[in-house]
Amino acid sequence: MIKLQLPVSEEAIRELKIGDEVAISGLMVTARDAAHKYIHENWPDWLNPIMENSMIYHCGPVVKQHDDGSWSFVAAGPTTSIREEPYEASVMEHYKVRAVIGKGGMGAQTLAGLAKSGGVYLHAIGGLAASLAKSVVKVKDVYMLEELGVPEAFWHIEVKDFPAVVTMDSHGGSLHTTIKANSDEVAKKLIFG
């Protein structure tokens, strides 16, 4: 298990290889479909300090607001990442984001982007929402809650020992490509004999 403390350097991220298990601590931000669309249309400067040398978590949480106005995460597993494929490489490069955390992996454009700007794709376990919410120790802030709604807002969160696996690295490696190539072969045999 490799411990990653945020903010993290490009050098530390480039050392990671597919299959590495990591435990992440520090500040990161959630962003999913509507947030990525918004970024691409506006490229806001306010995201710079939040995203630089940090990570984007593809997550639409179930949250609870307390009487004093503060928030906590009740359920917070990853959502499917491939929907952000059109945006992610340029978002990571623009804001110097060192990793995205999600599920299902991403495509060729993101893989090339990881190599270019120095990033990794981290796979969290889908549906592990109750457990992963425990890793979110604090909700520091929320941005654009009114415009985007609870699942799609930017939640600036502090995590502790958040578990994930590197499935795409900055050296062109993708576990998803390997698994797919193997299952394509088996599927071909099952379908065509």
Place this chain on the structure above:
Amino acid sequence: MFQYNEKGLKDQLLELIRLAATDLPVDVVDAIKAAQQNEPEGSAARSVFGMLLKNIDLARDESTPICQDTGTNIYLIHIPEGVSMRKLTALIKEATAEAVEKSYLRPNAVDSLTGKNSGNNIGEGQPFIHFEEWDNDTIEFKLMLKGGGCENVSTQYKLPDVGLGAGRDLDGVYKVIVDAVNAAQGLGCAPGILGIGIGGDRTSSHLAAKTQLFRKITDINKNPELAELEAKLKNDLNQLGIGPMGFGGNTTILAVKMGALHRLPASFFVSIAYMCWAYRRHSMILKANGEVSYD
């Protein structure tokens, strides 16, 4: 005429929602435990199954959602003659909004035109409620929460499919299902459970596929030909090696459940409803005396 107490039933429906969101059914947990035993010690797949089982216990113990995507809320309701569907729908919506306030459900209804989240999980077509009348003097509410990741990999084929060499028979059905599961990889939060609808039109076929998912994993198909195909598909699909989350492993699919509808001579649809491992479904029977039982 079947009578019920509206306030009482709203609270009972809220409990049904809480159970569905936080308490994975026993047959599903058993299937995941069996899958864990089928992966080698020290493998990523075995470790993933271990984490899933811990998460299932945690969600149940703390009454929090197993998955943050509390999904489309799909109700299949059986009513005796004369019960108002409009009134039951209103009560379900009331219970749904309350479940959002209690953080059992995520506000999951987004206006497709404006992009605005309704904030209470209620909107046009949400929740999805399907009524059928029956002869019993009870109301049965079946509820399934089906997340977006697995819904996005659900699909529909029409036979024949030249590219797959799939004709208009059960062998053709088999081929398109293999193709769909291979295309899905880990994206539907594998290991998945497949509900298959054969025949019908585009709409009824999808509904038949989803209705199959209300069967328990242990249920054996009454049609021997389909029972055999369900078992064969489960075995063969697990050779794909996709494994939990698409990390690789021996279990890609936990179960296959199939049903058939009559079709038009011109049409032969095969609908595939892919359900994630967080196969959240419970049911509730309301008796005429106001008592309920949950399953």
